[in-house]
Amino acid sequence: MRPVSFDLEVLRSFVCGVESGSFAAAADKLARSTSAISAQMKKLEAQVGVPVLRKAGRGLELTQAGEQLYDYAQRLLSLNDEALFAVSEASLQGWVRFGLQEDLSSFLPSVLGQFTRAHPHVRVEAQIARNADLLSRLESGALDMAVMWGEGGRRSEVIARLPMCWIGSEQQALAWRASSAEPLPLIMFDTPCPFHHAGTEALTRQGTDWRVAFTSSTLPGLAAATQAGLGYTIRTRLGLQAGTCVLDELEAGLPALPSIALTMRYRQVERSVVVERLSRIVLQAIERQLG
Incomplete structure (x- = not known):
């Protein structure tokens, strides 16, 4: 049987x-x-030999074969881009210091690995930290770029605006009810934290009493307390931790929450080639994750 080669532009x-x-x-x-x-x-489906798309109302959706092909196509394109960078920019040298939120820690390390393989002469230093720490390190010159929550200024670009969500335990139902006289137990980072501020402000506007039942300096700490049913926390769906789930606001009697900007912030307006290259790869990875 004659082998079939996919056209990368079609993919x-x-x-x-x-x-x-x-x-x-x-x-x-x-x-x-x-x-x-x-x-x-049409050419792609002819090569595969089975439908990869089907009609869904006025649009299209992936078939099971399409879902499989989509995963492979992403990997092929990623490898293609990595090879192109490696060959065309193998001589790229420098040093870049990068910070990111814990919410992104599950998938961005592989992206950093992809970058270092393509640019072996570039030294990459990465740090996972909270917003306040990342901002402080950017301002002091200890970081060149960081993915952060919240609006930035002239030295930043908005990646996406994501709705904040009330998060609870998948297994342990919380005894609190909106009709009860008890304050709502919250699981939060210490202030300053944009999620802490947005949640407590929304509850106060609604007239719902609240108390901070558990604080942690790490996201796994918040997740563990939430899984145990100690209270509710607030994040986005990005990087949702195992054992937790997004709650229905109306069903739980909780107030609506605002959206929050996810931004890439830079130490300087004028950026080096190394910072630009890493920024491009990180932004593409986040966009893929967000779908």
């Missing part, structure tokens, strides 16, 4: 369409016509 269109939510949006992003993207999808 790129496929992945872009899935991540954009439509192939019309992918056509705009890739500066191609919608008919050209449609032709690529």
